[in-house]
Amino acid sequence: xxxxxxxxxxxxxxxxxxxxxxxxxxxxxxxxxxxxxxxxxxxxxxxxxxxxxxxxxxxxxxxxxxxxxxxxxxxxxxxxxxxxxxxxxxxxxxxxxxxxxxxxxxxxxxxxxxxxxxxxxxxxxxxxxxxxxxxxxxxxxxxxxxxxxxxxxxxxxxxxxxxxxxxxxxxxxxxxxxxxxxxxxxxxxxxxxxxxxxxxxxxxxxxxxxxxxxxxxxxxxxxxxxxxxxxxxxxxxxxxxxxxxxxxxxxxxxxxxxxxxxxxxxxxxxxxxxxxxxxxxxxxxxxxxxxxxxxxxxxxxxxxxxxxxxxxxxxxxxxxxxxxxxxxxxxxxxxxxxxxxxxxxxxxxxxxxxxxxxxxxxxxxxxxxxxxxxxxxxxxxxxxxxxxxxxxxxxxxxxxxxxxxxxxxxxxxxxxxxxxxxxxxxxxxxx
Amino acid sequence: xxxxxxxxxxxxxxxxxxxxxxxxxxxxxxxxxxxxxxxxxxxxxxxxxxxxxxxxxxxxxxxxxxxxxxxxxxxxxxxxxxxxxxxxxxxxxxxxxxxxxxxxxxxxxxxxxxxxxxxxxxxxxxxxxxxxxxxxxxxxxxxxxxxxxxxxxxxxxxxxxxxxxxxxxxxxxxxxxxxxxxxxxxxxxxxxxxxxxxxxxxxx
Ligand SMILES: Cc1ncc(COP(=O)(O)O)c(C=O)c1O
Numbered sequence: 345x346x347x348x349x350x351x352x353x354x355x356x357x358x359x360x361x362x363x364x365x366x367x368x369x370x371x372x373x374x375x376x377x378x379x380x381x382x383x384x385x386x387x388x389x390x391x392x393x394x395x396x397x398x399x400x401x402x403x404x405x406x407x408x409x410x411x412x413x414x415x416x417x418x419x420x421x422x423x424x425x426x427x428x429x430x431x432x433x434x435x436x437x438x439x440x441x442x443x444x445x446x447x448x449x450x451x452x453x454x455x456x457x458x459x460x461x462x463x464x465x466x467x468x469x470x471x472x473x474x475x476x477x478x479x480x481x482x483x484x485x486x487x488x489x490x491x492x493x494x495x496x497x498x499x500x501x502x503x504x505x506x507x508x509x510x511x512x513x514x515x516x517x518x519x520x521x522x523x524x525x526x527x528x529x530x531x532x533x534x535x536x537x538x539x540x541x542x543x544x545x546x547x548x549x550x551x552x553x554x555x556x557x558x559x560x561x562x563x564x565x566x567x568x569x570x571x572x573x574x575x576x577x578x579x580x581x582x583x584x585x586x587x588x589x590x591x592x593x594x595x596x597x598x599x600x601x602x603x604x605x606x607x608x609x610x611x612x613x614x615x616x617x618x619x620x621x622x623x624x625x626x627x628x629x630x631x632x633x634x635x636x637x638x639x640x641x642x643x644x645x646x647x648x649x650x651x652x653x654x655x656x657x658x659x660x661x662x663x664x665x666x667x668x669x670x671x672x673x674x675x676x677x678x679x680x681x682x683x684x685x686x687x688x689x690x691x692x693x694x695x696x697x698x699x700x701x702x703x704x705x706x707x708x709x710x711x712x713x714x715x716x717x718x719x720x721x722x723x724x725x726x727x728x729x730x731x732x733x734x735x736x737x738x739x740x741x742x743x744x745x746x747x748x749x750x751x752x753x754x755x756x757x758x759x760x761x762x763x764x765x766x767x768x769x770x771x772x773x774x775x
Numbered sequence: 776x777x778x779x780x781x782x783x784x785x786x787x788x789x790x791x792x793x794x795x796x797x798x799x800x801x802x803x804x805x806x807x808x809x810x811x812x813x814x815x816x817x818x819x820x821x822x823x824x825x826x827x828x829x830x831x832x833x834x835x836x837x838x839x840x841x842x843x844x845x846x847x848x849x850x851x852x853x854x855x856x857x858x859x860x861x862x863x864x865x866x867x868x869x870x871x872x873x874x875x876x877x878x879x880x881x882x883x884x885x886x887x888x889x890x891x892x893x894x895x896x897x898x899x900x901x902x903x904x905x906x907x908x909x910x911x912x913x914x915x916x917x918x919x920x921x922x923x924x925x926x927x928x929x930x931x932x933x934x935x936x937x938x939x940x941x942x943x944x945x946x947x948x949x950x951x952x953x954x955x956x957x958x959x960x961x962x963x964x965x966x967x968x969x970x971x972x973x974x975x976x977x978x979x
Contacts, residue, residue: 348924348932358934394820396937404939412940417933422945569949574838592791596838597819599812600949604940 351418351534352635358417359410359628373625374406392589393605403612407621411628415554415564418533418631419546422569422600425607426562426624430529430549431457432617433563437525437547438462439615440607442493443581444470449487451478451497453504453741456728458527462496479671481512488516493578494523494545499538500530500664500684502714503724503748504741507664507671510678514542521578523571529553529715530684534638541678544571545603552715553685556630556637560623565607569600582606588613637717637753642682644759645751651760652689657767659690659745686714690745695734697770698745699726704769707754707762719752719759780860781834781853783841786811787861788830790822799865799890800827804854804874806896807962808911808919810837812950813871816938831857835955843961847873847969851880869893873966876901879975887979899972903963911960916952918959923947 349357360371379398381387390399398404408426416424427433438461442448450462452475462473476483478497488495495517497508510526517524523544528536532553538546548554550562573582573595582602585591588609594602612618619627645663652661661668664675664683675683691697701723702710708719712728722728725744729737734744752759776794778785787794788811794800801821803814811818811830822828833850834841844850854877858866867890870878875897882889910918923944924931931943951959 354934361929361933361935389820389823392819392823394816394823396816396939396941398939406939409939413934413936413942416940416942416945420945421942422949423941425940569945570952590791596786596788597791598815599837599953600946601941608940 354417355634356632359413371407371410371625371628373621375621377401402616402618403608405621408619408624411624414631415566419537419566420539421566423604424564424566425604426564426619428617428619429561430551430563433547433565434458434461436607436611437545437565440603440611442471446471446493447489447491448473449484449492449495450475452476453478453501453506454498455502478506478508481509481516484513485516488520492522494525496525498527502530503688505662505664505686507674509674510538510541510543518542532634532638534634535681536679539568544568550627554631555627556717558713558716560626562619562623562627567601567604573602640753641685641751644756645685647756648687648751657692657770659692662688685751687749687751688746690743691770693770693774695725695744698723698747700770700773701766705762705766707758714750717753719754720750722748780857783834786832786838788818790818790828792822795827796862798827800829800863802866802868803830804870804877806872806874807966808951808954808959810950810954835958837953843958845961847876847880847965850877851884854881855884865890867891870897871895873962876969876972879972882979883975899976900970901966903967908963908967911963915956915959919951920948
């Protein structure tokens with residue numbers, strides 16, 4: 345990260361200085377698919393990655409690049425690449441590092457689509473994953489095989505809020521020369537910067553807190569530049585000759601940025617999950633206030649935790665900042681500013697109570713997203729998991745009374761007042 | 776490409792093309808604490824414009840093993856021996872910072888037989904302040920970080936880069952971290968101790 349400017353300043357400025365021609369203070373939206381070449385020679389050089397610049401928006405775009413460079417600055421990474429969604433980012437990383445016959449070790453407690461990609465989709469392409477307990481470094485260590493090419497997990501797991509002991513896991517990966525790839529969506533660089541703890545690659549869903557307003561889907565990969573890809577047998581498509589640019593070795597020619605160079609030259613070229621320039625602009629507007637919003641998200645979360653823990657209608661509350669959370673000690677160590685604004689809690693009265701609560705609140709929005717400025721709620725037992733029995737949900741680490749809450753930035757008294765409405769309705773039901 | 780040179784694994788960047796000793800060769804010499812990756816784009820650009828390109832990682836830098844050279848003259852002799860080993864004849868040397876001092880001394884050894892000398896951010900001498908000299912010994916990582924910061928100015932601070940998605944700071948720090956930890960201290964002392972630049976330039 346910059347030595348001269350602090351995080352809050354970089355959130356506003358990194359990636360853009362007013363352009364000399366127009367003086368535009370805001371990052372301009374370059375809503376264009378392509379860029380006029382000054383000469384055939386220039387075009388050839390751009391295609392061949394001999395010079396910086398843009399040639400086609402599927403590969404790169406000036407507005408998207410400003411976002412990428414802002415993320416690289418905020419995470420303290422060597423380079424970054426933004427793409428169409430968090431899931432696209434995840435797929436780009438896996439497909440850039442792994443080939444058929446390779447193996448992944450991943451957390452068993454992650455966002456459903458992350459699990460599905462690794463459990464069901466990638467095996468069709470010969471890439472298999474063993475799932476392990478994310479808060480047990482020893483289990484992670486023993487799951488690593490000779491053909492393991494990456495270790496993956498969410499710093500703060502969705503929806504179970506398990507916390508990975510990143511420094512410990514990074515040590516294990518480092519001694520085995522395997523990149524540690526982390527989904528840092530729930531923490532954002534404001535709460536914790538994984539590279540400082542030894543992680544190598546970060547995947548973000550920008551859709552959530554980074555964008556922060558629930559208006560645009562986007563994802564990003566940030567490359568720490570701190571991983572040695574030099575083992576040609578282990579990472580043949582990064583350090584060995586690659587078809588994309590006449591047998592290039594991305595590692596030898598681009599060093600710390602080898603992975604991002606490869607993803608641009610292969611993933612963006614051949615899969616094409618590009619981010620629209622306008623959405624990049626929206627997401628960057630969000631990032632400008634990330635420090636302010638995260639501070640308030642955490643303040644409101646801590647107030648809500650107080651409220652819920654002491655509420656007669658609440659059976660249990662789960663958040664890593666509570667002493668009762670099994671990963672509380674790890675959370676205190678690696679997430680000292682707070683462990684995010686997702687809270688899980690159970691309402692007395694089981695599945696029916698959860699359903700009634702959700703249907704009775706008015707301010708909090710019932711929907712399938714997290715990390716909006718507005719308070720969001722979902723009750724998996726009556727929505728995403730309604731087809732499962734209570735027992736089946738338990739096996740997946742969920743209970744049928746569980747509500748997942750994404751704490752917003754509203755006046756805290758309005759949120760608690762709204763929740764009281766929900767609890768009152770449940771009370772009536774329980775009578 | 777990787778060769779065994781003076782008993783040590785030595786990496787020489789060639790810009791993505793294989794070396795053709797019959798063409799004119801552009802030899803890029805990196806600065807203090809740097810390696811071939813400071814010339815990522817220049818190497819590729821010229822290699823694909825019909826030149827032969829070599830960007831050696833000096834001993835203990837980048838992908839090269841071996842002990843770091845301890846003076847500008849030692850660096851120049853090492854490069855001279857490398858040019859002989861590779862059998863290169865028409866050579867243009869492009870030095871950056873410390874690489875400029877090495878180029879001056881190399882030209883002295885070769886008695887002005889280089890095709891051309893090109894200096895990027897160079898001088899006849901490069902005094903280094905005592906604080907940085909000390910820090911490069913005690914905490915080379917911190918010293919690297921400070922060099923990367925003042926070396927890139929506002930563009931570094933604000934993560935401005937023509938190369939989409941790239942950060943001068945993040946990349947610069949990691950490039951310097953690839954070197955053996957003692958490399959920086961010898962580089963900076965070599966620069967600080969060197970005072971023959973005017974003489975070398977006058978004579979040839
Ligand atoms: C932890 C986590 N990672 C990744 C994603 C996927 O992000 P996107 O919806 O931007 O593809 C989500 C979405 O909910 C998530 O919660």
